[in-house]
Amino acid sequence: MQKILFIDRDGTLIVEPPTDFQVDSYEKLAFLPGVMRHLHRIVASGQYRLVMVTNQDGLGTESFPEETFWPAHRKMLDILESEGIRFDEILIDRTFEHEQAPTRKPRTGLLTHYLNNPAIDLANSFVIGDRITDIELAKNLGAQGILIGQAQAPEGEVLPIALRTDSWEGIANFLLTSKPQRSAEIRRETKETKIHIRLQLDGQGRYSNDTGIGFLDHMLDQLAMHAGLNLEVLAQGDLHIDHHHTIEDTAIALGQAFAQALGDKRGMERYGFFNLVMDETLAQVAIDFSGRASLVWDVQLRREAVGGFPCEMVSHFFKSFADQVPCNLHIRCSGENDHHQIEAIFKSFAKSIKMAKQITGTALPSTKGML
Structure with missing residues (x-):
């Protein structure tokens, strides 16, 4: 199957004028640093075909006459071709954003022949661009995004x-020499909390977590360590009011980070389950990254809080996480010590994730054709 790089033009190959x-002139034509050298490396590898996809607002109208567009555009292509860089196809949408045309990125109207072609490996193809609409296009295609x-x-x-990178050298190194990382970065800000999360699914158990709630930090550390994640969580919340908002929004952002990092879930195990003992406590957790949200909770906690973590918020943490991924999550636990129960649950949760996130093939783990 053929992999494609769907590449934006302005701001990605050439500098986009800030005014x-x-x-629309030769004077405005300037390449991003390293484009030709590193794009040539990618082309020479033979791994990807190149397709240019660009929005050119109002091309052919009085606001952007064609005679001012084509000379600089053709000059750009001539320079690239002189370096052995050729595009299989150049797709230009001429509409304005307010028209909401089906052919304008991030919509896929110009690319239906790739969507319907079984010879194209969209799951391992990339959209490269400088705007969020380029990454939204990747999502709509079922591809991956490089921002x-x-x-x-x-x-x-x-x-x-x-x-996410600032250089074409970084893009080339990623595509040619690195195993793609399943990673995510989420920022969530409300009037109650400010959350920043960095996640690498295929990590080494490294962590740096600071939520202002000591026991929650300890549980997030356990999650990273025992699931084999790299996890950074920085949360600032209205703890002077209550711990509810900080815990809930951390779980929401964490679920969003998992959803982003998991991608289309192709090749992963999908299911994970683990029984874990901690002194008198037995925790049982099973997870299915099914694309459907459900929490089954069978745990009796007796204390009001453990280390500043309200016990009533433990189930709410997992419900908020499951809703965002989304996933099915079943949690059962028996024991006498609430500290032991909560910690055993988080460790068993981590071990279940470690099992479910494993890449063991290339197929999508569903007979439905999507998750």
Whole structure:
């Protein structure tokens, strides 16, 4: 199957003018640093075909006459071809954003022949661009996204960002020499909390967690260690009011991070389950990254709080997580010591995730064709 790089033009291959956003003269034509050298490396590897996909607002109208567009565009292509860089196809949408045309990124109207082609490996193809709409296009195609620069996704939107970088050298190294990392970065900010999470699913158990709630930090540390994740959580919340908002929003953002990092789940085990003992306590957790949200909770906690973590919020943490991924999550626990019960649950949860996240093949683990 053939892998494709769907590459944006302005801001990705060439510099986008900061005033009118139109490259309508030779004087405005300037390449991003390293484009030709590192894109040539990618082409020479023979692993990917190149397709250019670009929105050119109002091309052919009075606001952007064609005679000002084509000379600079053709000059750009000539320079790239002189370096052995050729595009199989160049797809240009001419509409304005307010028209909401089906052919305008992030919509896929220009790309239906790739969506319907069984010879194209979209799951291992990439959309490369400098705007969130490029990453949204990747999501709509079932591909992965490489984001140039620091554009931020709307709050709560889960997008398949495989790499965020400022350089074409980073893109080439990622595509040619690195195993793609299942990673995510989520920022969630409300009037009650400010959450920032970095997650690598295929990590080494490294962690740095600071939520202002000591016991929650300890549980997140356990999650990272025993699931083999790299996890950083920084949460600032209205703890002077209650711990509820900080715990809930941390779980929501963590679930969103998992959803983003898991991607289309192709090749992963999907199911995980683990029984774990801790002194007198037995915790049993099973998880299915099914794309459906459900929590079954069979735990009796007796104390009001453990280490500043309200016991009533333990089940709510897992419910908020399951809703966002989404996943099925079954948790049962028996024991006498609430500290032991909560910690055993988090460790068993981590071990279940470690099993479920394993990549053991290439097929999608569902007869439905999607998860």
